Amino acid sequence: MRVSTLSVLVAALLAMSAPAAMAQSKIGFVNSDRIMREAAPAVRAQQRLEKEFEKRDQELQRIATDLQALQEDLERNSLTMAESERRAKERSFNDLSRDFQRKQREFREDLNQRRNEELASVLDRANSAIKQIAEAEKYDVVLQEAVYASPRIDITDKVIKALSDAR
Numbered sequence: 001m002r003v004s005t006l007s008v009l010v011a012a013l014l015a016m017s018a019p020a021a022m023a024q025s026k027i028g029f030v031n032s033d034r035i036m037r038e039a040a041p042a043v044r045a046q047q048r049l050e051k052e053f054e055k056r057d058q059e060l061q062r063i064a065t066d067l068q069a070l071q072e073d074l075e076r077n078s079l080t081m082a083e084s085e086r087r088a089k090e091r092s093f094n095d096l097s098r099d100f101q102r103k104q105r106e107f108r109e110d111l112n113q114r115r116n117e118e119l120a121s122v123l124d125r126a127n128s129a130i131k132q133i134a135e136a137e138k139y140d141v142v143l144q145e146a147v148y149a150s151p152r153i154d155i156t157d158k159v160i161k162a163l164s165d166a167r
Contacts, residue, residue: 025140026137027140028133028139029150029156032126038160041163042163052114053111056107063100067097074093132162133159
């Protein structure tokens with residue numbers, strides 16, 4: 001009985017002192033998604049990725065167009081083609097389709113790997129900027145994920161500006 005009474009008393013004391021401690025704390029919030037969309041390093045990283053993968057994307061689009069044309073030709077003319085010609089076109093279609101799927105899979109894997117590398121670099125820079133702002137402005141805690149954060153404690157704009165100024 002003594003332990004539970006003591007536990008209740010300690011919990012009550014903590015509950016009463018928590019608002020006072022929280023009132024003295026300075027809390028900030030950073031919207032990581034916004035940083036990854038709007039910060040200059042993130043925008044530059046996205047542009048590098050687009051440029052790096054542009055030719056491969058165009059090649060995949062060309063192959064997709066060729067596949068569609070082959071499929072339409074087969075559907076339209078399969079009844080009038082000789083059996084050997086139809087089989088050859090179907091084999092050609094299947095080979096091209098397999099090649100397309102392989103290239104598409106490799107493209108996605110390579111793109112995801114490079115995107116992760118670029119995002120990791122941006123995140124490192126953002127975390128450094130957040131830490132500098134937190135130390136300079138004496139924040140006790142800076143949260144990056146929250147269900148809700150008041151605009152009053154949102155320092156995302158400061159972080160985006162710091163990243164843009166850093167170059």
